[in-house]
Amino acid sequence: MKNIFKIGLCTISACIAFSCADTDRLEFEVEKPESIANQELLNSYLDLKDYVNRETNPNFKLGAGISLSDYINRNVIYRLSNRNFDELTAGYAMKHGAVVQSDGSLNLDNVNEFLTSASESEVSVFGHTLAWHANQKATYLNKLIAPDTLSSTGPGWDTITAADFESDNTSNYEANAAVTVSFTADGEGANGSGRALKVTNAEVRANDWNAQFFLKFSPVVQVGEKYTLTMDVRSDVNATYSTQAHVTPGAYKHWDFFGQIPSTPTWSTYTREIVVSESQATCGAIAFNLGLTATTYYFDNIRLTKYNETGSVQLEDKTPEKKQEIIGAALEDWISQMVTNCAPYVKAWDVVNEPMDDGNPYELKTGVGKTNLASDEFYWQDYLGKDYAVEAFKLARQYGNPDDKLFINDYNLEYSIDKCKGIIEYVKYIESQGQQVDGIGTQMHISINSNKENIATMFQLLAETGKLIKVSELDVRVFVEEPTEEILQQQADMYKYVVEMYEQYIPVNQRYGITVWGLIDSPENASWLPGEHQGLWTLDYTRKPAYTGFADGLEQL
Incomplete structure (x- = not known):
């Protein structure tokens, strides 16, 4: 049926002398512009949460990811969120980096204002997030585990690390699998009264770096710093071996560090002083290449020293056990205060966020070997091990409400089915260690071209866990600066498809809900998906076809 405008015109002569009479009116019909008709259709839709059948989905929560400042300032996002959604997730403001101060204290003023405002509006809040690697107060956490200062004097050489091999402490050295490591008998060391380290390379290798021994140290070297390496060496036969700069053992950075080292059957002392070059900077290990x-x-x-022009500071790195103890206490301090503060209103938490590695999807992410860590990047798992999530769930359960729903959450589960399987296996591990995981969140930052078969497979796999399943951060980007009506419809179809697959594969008792991450399109200068037109509303808060597609999907729940 065509949309019609009726337009009435008076004849010119009649209009000059009189007002138009019925007999003077000329009426004709024109078709309403398609753009106006389409927008009227969009505007005729109800608010989104009105499309959720609460009788068949009594526990389903329709969520929105929002900026805390937008919400507490009670601007358009405040009204838009309250009208359309049941639950709110703060995009940044409830994360470690936003709340924890430089001295470790928590500033919860904004969080509490947000919780109060949400409570007044009768919308729930989903806690996001307790244990993550990004958006952390990394400067504070790294300060906690920094090396201890043993003494401080005037200008001179600071000992960065040393090893005399009189004990079995291996915290500052290691070797790769090509060599075997042992100790000499007491009295066979360089001074004839102690013991030394033996590193045996049983065969000639294709490359000298195929057999390596590493000296580890902290902090890492920086451009322009001056270091001296001193050590006593010998070998059963004459040999010469090279050194390499590694970020961490096995993470190669530069071919030369402390030069070529000559070795004979007689003990000799090797000493080399260097000024760190740009290609050597940020390294924390010396590799000795023994393969030839x-x-x-x-x-x-072995002794590595650093020249200090203003004062000699004697440092001692904390042991891995001590770092584990300190970081474990910091995690408890953070979770206990955050969860206790929010418990009166927050009944569900994203406890562990994005744990699985993209390249090795059955393993955890790690910061080890990374040379470009962001200032707010910190990996709890690098200090607490695989059980960091076990501890996080334990603490969230201990300090929260007895019936809180606790989630683990990750992205690209629909892109990499192995990653989906990986997080499911990690959930099994957490529960094998005595902690309950109530739900799994799948972020779903997808596009109009995302693999639909993978989306269906992901939901099937997640459903089989028996856990609550939450689509935690749904948005659909379009990849073009000026999307056509056809592309906008493809976006709408994808939003609808996600809800349809959720409904098809996730049983009612496992449907925690769906949270939309892109309410409005991101501007060109946004930090998240700039200019990607991923939202349900335009930048001027006009409904898009994506709104109707999403609403049509919700109506089928």
């Missing part, structure tokens, strides 16, 4: 000679190498009295 089949022999046993001996090391004793």
Whole structure:
């Protein structure tokens, strides 16, 4: 049926002398512009939460990811969110980096204002997030585990690390699998009274770096710093071996660090001073490449020192056990205060966020070996191990409400089915260690071209866990600056498809809900999906076809 405008015109002569009479009116019909008709259709839709059948989905929560400042300032987003959604997730303001101060204290003023405002509006709040690697107060956490200062004097050489091999402490050295490591008998060290380290390379390798021994140290070297390496060396036969700069053992950075080291059957002392070049900077390990000679190498009295022009500071790195203790306490301090503060209103938490590695989807992410860590990047798992999530769930359960719903959450589960399986296996591990995981969140930052079969498979796999399933951060980008009506319809179809697959594969008792992350399109200068037109509303808060597609999907729940 055509949309019609009726337009009435008076004849010119009649209009000059009189007002138009019925007999003077000329009426004709024109078709209403399609753009106006389409927008009227969009505007005729109800608010989104009105499309959720609460009788068949009594526990389903329709959520919105919002900026806390937008909400507490009670601007358009405040009204839009309250009218259309049941639950709110703060995009940044409830994360470690936003709340924890430089001294470790928590500033919860904004969080509490947000919770109060949401409570007054009778919308729930989903806690996001307790244990993540990004948006952390990393400067504070790294300060906690920084090396201890043993003494401080005037200008001179600071000992960065040392090893005399008189104890079995291996915290500052290691070797790769190509060599075997042992110790000499007491009295066979360089000074004839102690013991030394033996590193045996049993065969000639294709490359010298195929057999390596590493000296580890902290902090990492920086451009322009001056270092001296001193050590006693010998070998069963004459040999010469090179050194490499590594970020961490095995993470190669530069081919030369402390030069070529000559070694004979007689003990000798090797000393080399360097000024750190740009290609060596940020390294924290020296690799000794032992692969070109089949022999046993001996090391004793290794010492790495750094010149301090203003004062000599003697540092001692904390042991891994001590770092684990400190970071474990910091995690408890953060979760206990945050969860206790929010418990009167927050009944569900994203406890562990984005744990799985993209390249090794059955393993955890790690910061080890990364040379470009962001200032707010900190990996709890690098200090607490695989059980960091076990501890996080334990603490969230301990300090929250007895019936809180606790989630683990990750992205790209629909893109990488192995990653989906990986997080499911990690959930099994967490529960094997005695902690209950109530739900799994799948972020679903997808596009109009995302693989629909993978989306269906992901929901099937997640449903089979028996856990609550939450689409935690749904948005659909379009990849063009000026989307056509056809592309906008493809976006609408994808939003609808996600809800349809959720309804098809997730049983009613496992449907926690769906949270939309892109309410309005991102501007060109946004930090998240700039200019990607991913939202349900335009930048001027006009409904898009995506709104109707999403609403049509919700109506089928």
